[in-house]
Amino acid sequence: MATSLEKGKGVIHSDDRRSADSFFWDEGTEEEExxxxxxxxxxxxxxxxxxxxxxxxxxxxxxxxxxxxxxxxxxxxxxxxxxxxxxxxxxxxxxxxxxxxxxxxxxxxxxxxxxxxxxxIPLFHLPLWARVYDLPISGRKNEGNVRKIRVMLGTYINMELRPNPEMDRAIRVLILHDIRIPLKKMIKILMPTGKEVCFDVKYERLPTFCYGYGRLGHGEKDCKEGPYEEDELKFGE
The missing domain is CATH 3.30.70.330 (RRM (RNA recognition motif) domain)
Incomplete structure (x- = not known):
């Protein structure tokens, strides 16, 4: 004879295969939440x-x-x-x-x-401030340009708003970086002339970092892709 499984009462279906080994997890109290x-x-x-x-x-x-x-x-x-x-x-x-x-x-x-x-629970995203250097003076306030830059670097969180960005060496954006993938040391931008130009990217307050592979969480000496020669450290020293 089939029975019903009522939420929170622990009554198990005799004709439900999932119910034979599991039960409903009830929500906690408002205090627990x-x-x-x-x-x-x-x-x-x-x-x-x-x-x-x-x-x-x-x-x-x-x-x-x-x-x-x-x-x-x-x-x-x-x-x-x-x-x-x-x-x-x-x-x-x-x-x-x-x-x-x-x-x-x-x-x-x-x-x-x-x-x-x-x-x-996913635990591999880290907020990082990134700086993109040497950009053309004209277009730094263009929201479309900024949006494209932040998409290339990671998930956008915020941008440092300065009154005269054309006077700065770099624009500064806060991104959410997935530490399972390498950081980008540069981005490529197609100029109005049709020329593709590379622009350097630097990050603030980086923790332990692999200068050979570009990933956070280990140094180049502990990298599975290593060992690296000095001229193979693509991200500097």
């Missing part, structure tokens, strides 16, 4: 061994928040952790001032979800 909004999940990207607990304690002291923060390790092997902030103001200030480094290794953060495992 509110606490969850103060709890970003994070990961340290480093090929080397890191003492995650020590890193958490160091960052809590560095942030110097108005109210105490609680930090805990979720997965030591994957260098994953969770923080619980005392106020939304403290949490927003810390996340808005990324990127954060520990031992020159990058930290990536994301919001928790209730749709699966904590260890499945």
């Amino acid at each position: 509110a606490r969850g909004q103060l709890m970003p999940i994070g990961r340290i990207w480093a090929q080397k061994s890191i003492k995650v607990k020590a890193a958490i304690e160091t960052m809590i002291k560095l942030w110097n928040t108005l109210k105490p923060i609680i930090g805990n390790v979720i997965n030591a092997k994957e260098k994953m952790f969770v923080f619980r902030f005392g106020t939304m103001r403290d949490k927003d200030r810390v996340l808005e001032n990324q990127s954060w480094h520990f031992g020159k290794f990058v930290w990536c953060f994301n919001e928790p979800t209730s749709t699966g495992k904590l260890t499945d």
Whole structure:
């Protein structure tokens, strides 16, 4: 005889194969939801061994928040952790001032979800300020030009608005970079004359970085694509 599975009551269908091994995960209380909004999940990207607990304690002291923060390790092997902030103001200030480094290794953060495992939350996007140098004076305020530049570099977050950008050496944009792919050291732009010109890109406050392959999270000595000769370090030294 078939029975019904009622949400939250744990009654299992006798004729539903999924129900034989699973049950509905009920949503938490409003208090739990509110606490969850103060709890970003994070990961340290480093090929080397890191003492995650020590890193958490160091960052809590560095942030110097108005109210105490609680930090805990979720997965030591994957260098994953969770923080619980005392106020939304403290949490927003810390996340808005990324990127954060520990031992020159990058930290990536994301919001928790209730749709699966904590260890499945994507933790590979990092806000970075990028500067594009030597651009033509005319066209720096053109929104279409800026949009194309930011699309080439990553997901756009913000742009530094200056009164006279034509007087600056570079334009400055804040992007969300996927650290699984190499950074771009230059971008190619097609000029009105039809000529393709390369423009240098530099990034601010970079953590441990591979000058051979262009990826964050390891140095050229630890790169799987290496070893590199000095003249093979495409991104400098």
